[in-house]
Amino acid sequence: MKKGLSQRLTALALMWIIVAIIPERADAKNPFARKPKPIVTVASPPFIEMRTGPGRGYPLFYIVERGEKVEVLKEKTEWFKVRNVKGTTGWVSRENLAKTLSAAGNLVALQRFGLANFEKMKWELGVLGGDFGGAPLVSGLLAYRYAKNLSVEFTANQASGNLSNNIFASVSILNQPFPNWRVSPYFTLGMGKIVTKLNKTLVQSPDRDNELLLAGIGARTYITKRFVFRVEYRNYVALTNQTENDEIEEWKMGFGVFF
């Protein structure tokens, strides 16, 4: 009992120490602590324009003059919310902010989206629609480019037709021989899994669950900003336990966003 008491007291003391340390550390190291917002100075053009909202359709209501400092609060798509010394807040465009100077006196380095970024893309997120063996298809994809010509791609798909409902997923390696072309063709090889459910109005039968092998060919095209357009054809082989494997043709097209 007495021994327990001193142990408990030691534990309590340690807890106090931890509690006492935490607020000290929070300021210095805690990544969740609020960082001071960056401050920029209006320089080469005589002024930048503030709008009431993050879009060119929102009214222009304030001019920040040369030499004035603004605090950059946040970013929404292509627009930045800023606040000046007087406390006026508004939204400035990416083009406008890119003309201001950072505290070090350099032009603010903002990424400009264009063909160069398309060639350097790392991640792609996309939505495609099409046809999977006669059934309308909805497909979502996530791709990660790990080498200049190679990406690994994951897709999740559903194709529900008049006869059956197919849910399938695939993983594939995508080879892009000419990543610098604006219309960049690619080949893909991979595997997956499919679950096929026959529709209720037909004969009741259990769900089928098969492995898939796939080969495909397609092309990505850069449209604008972060957008790409994709067209793809895939040939799937479903490894069934019947005498013959099923062969399924798929074509699809859609949009992707890259990072």
Next chain:
Amino acid sequence: MEDGFWSLFLRRCLAGSCIRVISLLTGLALTSVFLFSSGVSANPGSMDKERFTVLDPEIVREDLEESDIGKNDFEFGIYGGLLSVEDFGVNTVIGAALTYHVTEDFFFVAQYGQSPTEATSYELLSLGSPLLNDDERDLSYYNINIGYRILPGEAFVGSGRAFNVALYFILGAGNTEFGGDSRFTINAGVGYQFLALDWLSLKLECRDHIFDVDLLAETKTAHNLEFSLGMSVFF
């Protein structure tokens, strides 16, 4: 328990269990030191001084990186409203939506919603066996859409308050689980977004879920209209 704290303490010290007692005392001493030091920094005067030196942009940050600026391109929201399912009545629908704003004009939005449905007039009039069981009567859907914002502008509430608003169109595809089967669904709609705050928006949306139904005699394409009110936050 008849021993007092100090006699226990002394006895412990003399009895050789000193190490634990010393560690206890060290712990207490350190605690008081930390409590004291945090007490000093809690002093408003010195805190202000500290804050100002830390906040001086000349010292803290030199160049501005885009990653230093917090992005708010995602939006998550919930909605509720009415969904009319052709032949199966008008019922409440609830759902959730995740939006990614790519540019000021375009966005992607994924939605999931659920709604119960009612017996058809055929089932009610014929007094026959129901077409669907309870599970099949519940409808759920998901869809992925591309959205386009048009007519952005301001709405004035009273004479001194202006809010950002926009009208948007969406078009996409998905699947509807209804009547025991999964149905490929085309989805189109129009909505009105009202930004109460930079990060909080209210939405009024009207959309059409178009899918084929084969539950009554022949297969037909059904237009199922949904009217909903939602709320979302940007992050």
